[in-house]
Every structure is written in structure tokens, then in C-alpha cells.
């Protein structure tokens with residue numbers, strides 16, 4: 001048995017990308033406070049695709065926001081690739097997010113004044129990659145998404161489904177190991193929605209850890225495991241143990 005490196009997850013397995021340890025999130029204080037998550041424990045390995053389901057208000061979006069370092073826990077700890085998020089400065093947390101975490105939101109959050117390839121290359125450039133390298137990597141992932149031909153188009157020249165694929169390309173570009181998707185199929189039609197899920201599945205098969213929030217059982221069918229939340233607690237898990 002090896003001794004864990006100080007500051008890393010105590011039970012870190014080599015393939016472990018995400019670990020939530022007794023995570024509680026309380027919004028507000030006093031009589032109006034809301035417990036969005038209650039002592040949630042969860043691990044996600046490289047190559048795994050987990051779906052998170054549960055009624056409205058059960059804490060799904062909070063779980064994703066915390067896992068992606070967009071918000072901080074009230075108690076407990078979150079480890080991304082062994083790094084405890086609570087011990088990082090704001091700047092280090094932002095850097096870890098850029099390098100390791102791809103986040104697909106319900107709104108695409110793309111920049112309309114940039115082309116598809118510029119949107120996808122942007123996070124790499126923000127992280128200091130030379131523009132030519134960032135562009136080459138962006139083109140590579142756009143090709144993987146079947147969007148090669150549309151790389152030089154501006155966002156408003158693309159359909160909703162194409163824009164969402166660009167958003168996913170931006171989320172997975174570079175060497176990000178954790179992909180977090182919050183209802184990524186939103187208002188897309190069924191066929192386009194299935195394409196998005198197939199893309200996420202392929203990223204998991206290629207070694208990323210993928211966590212998908214969805215209301216649709218059909219979408220959860222693409223996942224290796226399903227976690228159900230109710231009132232901020234994990235009430236059931238399927239597909240375990242691994």
C-alpha cells in the first residue's frame with residue numbers, strides 16, 4: 001500500500017478523475033437557507049459516463065457547478081484529478097477549470113462575434129497556448145464533431161444543433177478529463193439530441209469522465225451508471241458496483 005501524497009485525495013485510485021466526499025451545499029443562512037446537497041459521496045473514473053437524475057430542485061445543477069469548481073462547498077471536499085478544490089486559490093481554481101474541466105451549459109455561452117473555430121480555440125488561448133496550436137487542436141475536435149466544413153462560420157450562421165456541437169467541442173478541446181453537461185440537449189430535436197449524447201459517449205470511451213444531468217430516462221441509457229438525487233441526497237444508484 002502506498003502513502004498518499006499530502007494534499008491529494010486519500011483514497012485516490014489511478015483512474016479517478018472526480019471524487020465528492022461528504023459534500024454539503026447550503027445556500028443562504030438562517031431561516032431562509034436551502035440545503036441543495038446533503039453529504040453526497042460520489043466518484044467518477046476516467047472512461048466513465050454517469051447520468052444524474054432527479055426531480056426539479058433536487059440539487060442536480062448544484063452538484064455539477066460544485067464538481068466543476070464554479071461554486072464552493074459548504075462542507076466536505078471535492079477532488080479533481082486528486083486536487084482538493086477547497087485548497088486552491090481562486091486563480092488556481094480557474095486554471096484547473098480551464099485545463100481539466102469542460103462544462104456544457106443549457107445555454108451555449110458561445111461568443112457570437114467569433115467563428116466556430118475561434119470559439120473552440122479560445123479556452124486554449126486563454127490558457128496560454130500559441131494561437132496556431134490552439135487553432136489546430138480546435139479544428140481537430142471540430143472535425144471529430146463533424147463540423148469541419150463549418151469551422152470558419154460565425155455562430156449566427158449555424159443551427160441550434162450545430163451551435164450546441166460547437167459548445168461541446170469547446171468543452172472537450174485540449175486534454176480535459178472531466179466533462180460536465182447540464183441538460184445539453186435542451187430544446188434540440190430528438191435526432192440532434194441523440195447525436196450530442198453519442199458524442200459525449202465517445203468522449204467517455206476515449207478516456208474522459210463524463211457527468212450528464214438529464215430529466216430523460218432515454219438519455220440516461222447512454223450512461224454506465226445513473227445516480228438519482230432527491231432533496232439534495234443520493235437516493236439510489238444503478239450500475240454499481242463497478
Ligand SMILES: Nc1ncnc2c1ncn2[C@@H]1O[C@H](COP(=O)(O)OP(=O)(O)OP(=O)(O)O)[C@@H](O)[C@H]1O
Nearest residue numbers: 027028034035036055056057058059060061062063
Ligand atoms: N444560487 C442559489 N441561491 C439559493 N438557492 C439556490 C441557488 N441555486 C439553487 N438553489 C436551490 O437549491 C436547490 C437545488 O437547486 P438545483 O438548481 O441544484 O436543482 P436541480 O435539480 O438542478 O433543479 P432543476 O432540474 O429545476 O434545474 C433548490 O431548492 C434551489 O431553489
